[in-house]
Amino acid sequence: MNVEATSPILLFDSGVGGLTVYDALRKALPEAPVIYAADLAGLPYGTKTEAQIAARVAGLLGRMAERYQPRLACIACNTASTIALGMVRDVLEIPVVGTVPAIKPAAAVTRSGTIGLVGTEATIRQAYVDDLEAQFASGKRLLRVAAPGLVAAAEAKLRGQPVDPALIADVHARLAAMPGGADIDTLVLACTHFPLLSDELAAAFGSDVAQVDGAEGIARRIAHLLEGQSFAAQGPNRFVVTGPLTGAQGLEEALATRGFGPAEAF
Numbered sequence: 001m002n003v004e005a006t007s008p009i010l011l012f013d014s015g016v017g018g019l020t021v022y023d024a025l026r027k028a029l030p031e032a033p034v035i036y037a038a039d040l041a042g043l044p045y046g047t048k049t050e051a052q053i054a055a056r057v058a059g060l061l062g063r064m065a066e067r068y069q070p071r072l073a074c075i076a077c078n079t080a081s082t083i084a085l086g087m088v089r090d091v092l093e094i095p096v097v098g099t100v101p102a103i104k105p106a107a108a109v110t111r112s113g114t115i116g117l118v119g120t121e122a123t124i125r126q127a128y129v130d131d132l133e134a135q136f137a138s139g140k141r142l143l144r145v146a147a148p149g150l151v152a153a154a155e156a157k158l159r160g161q162p163v164d165p166a167l168i169a170d171v172h173a174r175l176a177a178m179p180g181g182a183d184i185d186t187l188v189l190a191c192t193h194f195p196l197l198s199d200e201l202a203a204a205f206g207s208d209v210a211q212v213d214g215a216e217g218i219a220r221r222i223a224h225l226l227e228g229q230s231f232a233a234q235g236p237n238r239f240v241v242t243g244p245l246t247g248a249q250g251l252e253e254a255l256a257t258r259g260f261g262p263a264e265a266f
């Protein structure tokens with residue numbers, strides 16, 4: 001495939017969570033032009049049904065690919081990836097990279113053999129996660145909890161608002177109360193929003209509990225797929241949102257420090 005040097009990488013999430021993947025991608029490919037799309041009109045995905053998420057994500061990514069002509073798309077969202085990755089790959093003619101819970105690296109890190117997994121309600125019930133567990137964590141104990149409140153907390157934190165420690169304490173308490181929960185030494189952050197709360201999670205779980213997410217692995221995968229291609233950015237990276245532009249209010253600093261221009265409406 002002949003790729004224009006100005007052709008962007010499209011990163012997609014329901015909100016700002018995918019910025020954790022964006023940060024890793026910028027380290028791996030600093031010259032690559034990126035369009036980050038936040039489906040704020042559809043946020044949160046984690047409380048929606050599989051059918052709603054699949055239709056929305058496949059439809060939006062089809063339209064975005066047509067408009068922005070990206071060289072590669074990355075679904076920087078565990079919820080959307082575990083449900084709709086196959087469908088999106090069927091729709092788009094470019095490479096599509098997904099984000100799935102980092103169970104494999106967590107299984108390599110744990111010493112106690114007990115891993116906690118924090119995700120959205122929709123993610124933790126996916127067969128995709130059962131398969132990852134069977135493939136990479138058989139013989140380990142994987143304890144899953146849904147933490148929908150943390151998605152909103154991460155969105156608010158990036159807009160400069162404080163995080164309610166009770167929200168994090170609740171996630172910790174629910175995991176600790178599960179059989180074997182006291183032995184957790186590794187935490188899979190199975191939602192791209194959650195690494196934005198890494199300090200708060202460390203305060204609740206203790207800094208000796210390892211936090212594992214997929215961002216760096218995804219950035220490496222993208223860099224590998226684009227090996228040999230050239231990059232020529234035409235300006236700052238772009239941050240686009242679905243729904244009213246007011247949804248991006250408060251993100252100005254977070255966007256500017258990451259090299260984005262002002263938020264745009266999709």
Ligand code: DGL
Nearest residue numbers: 017045046078079191192
């Ligand atoms: N950032 C998304 C994920 O990785 C989910 C947030 C949401 O519920 O929309 O799962």
